[in-house]
Amino acid sequence: MLKLEDAFARKFQYLRLSITDVCNFKCQYCLPDGYKPEGRKSFLTVAEIARLTRAFAAMGTSKVRLTGGEPSLRKDFTQIIETVANTPGIEKVAMTTNGYRMAKFAKEWRQAGLTAINVSVDSLDPRMFHQITGQNRFHEVMAGIDAAVEAGFTQVKVNAVLMRGLNDGDLGQFLGWIKHNPIQLRFIELMKTGEMDELFDRHHVRGAVIKAQLLQQGWQQKIRAFNDGPAEVFCHPDYQGEIGLIMPYSKDFCASCNRLRVSSLGKLHLCLFGDYGVDLRDLLTDDSQIASLQQRLSDALVDKKATHFLHEGHSGMTPNLASIGG
Template structure:
């Protein structure tokens, strides 16, 4: 079987698939002025998505994360979940959501075949949540998290982008919260993009201090699975939940890269920050083009670089995080 392995012997079993770049939040680190459409292209259809995922599965992809923008803004979101989860070879289907419609849909998404859900909760303080996201719906999002637990999801993760002066004082509150909650709490370092340099300079903070604090308090780092994401995961015998740290500015962050991205308009991105992408769309309409599609993906992978070079101050060609699904 052909497999997605690059020139640095990294194996890619994880696909992050964006199905829309539209978002209904105005997060200050991503879309502070709200969503502004910059293209006239239609987003990938259900059939195009099915053909794309089938090709990736035959190349060894085991996990698909459906992203956005906000993926639940697609009316056919549940059908997309079902199509992806029923693809031969795909073992895990996840999504990342802002939680706006989670409470109303958690059970339907679970029933459609969604295995795991990540919810963005950038503060446990309702006022700070409103300040960061532009939405005064903290309680609604948290109710969605509770409803996801009730729906039966085995894995629920809370994503929080670390921002100095905004939510870095919430850390102990977060960790106390997961003492009795089966939730993986993930702190993500703020990343610089083309449009947020001033904000980044003001609010970026490393997650290394959290890591050291956890280790000092008896937390243990877990060994990741081959299709896990980039987080360093920590567990503690006294806590039901876990803590994850995503630190893209840390040394050797790219060494364990195992994921590729496809945008909502059908472009393959080898790195969140690296390049303009390779167009796949002309090969997505028909299953008959699957072998040609696989060849194009394999050829593109040969040009993947060893690093994103964020530590050198480069932000690549990514205008903002919603543009290709974070």
């Protein structure tokens, strides 16, 4: 049986599946000028998503994260959740969202089979939130987090991209927020993509600096589960919540890579910062093509590199994080 394993003995239990590249926010580190459609696009259909997920699951994938753009902009999003969740072998179905529709749909998504939510909240100051995201929706997003907890989600994670001169001074406020809230707060190191060199140079904050501060304050690092993402997670006896750090510029960041990406147009991306995508869509039209699809996935992994080469200033073909699911 074919398995998802590369030349460095890394196994891939985690699929990040983008279902749209459309987003209604204008985050400075992703789509500062807003989403700009480039012609008409035909995103993966529910049937194609079903075949793709089945192929990955049969090769050892147990976790699927639905991403975008903003995945909840798809009218058939609940159906997509249900389709993925009902795939034999898939144990976790997560989503990454800007949160603006959570208050209305969290319960429905939970009933469809969604097991975890990551929501972006780059500042707890509504004005700074507006400045970073381009949307004055802070209170809607926070209401969505409350709705997710009330709907029974036990894994609600909040993502924040820390940027020097903008929200890096919010660390204390963030820590105060999770003292009595069982939320995993994840600080994501700003990454260089596309033509974001100037933004990166101006606002990059090293995750290692934050890690050192946490350890000094008594936070302890937890052991990572086999199908967890790249975050280093820390807990503290005085806090109900946790801290996760995603530090792509840290040493050996790629050594524990366990995830592959498929774009909303059906291309396999071996790395967020890769130079090309492998087209899968021609093998998603018919159930009889599953074996051929699995062979293509296996063959593609031969070319997966040991690292992303970000340290050498290489950011690959990714123009922005929304284009292949961040």
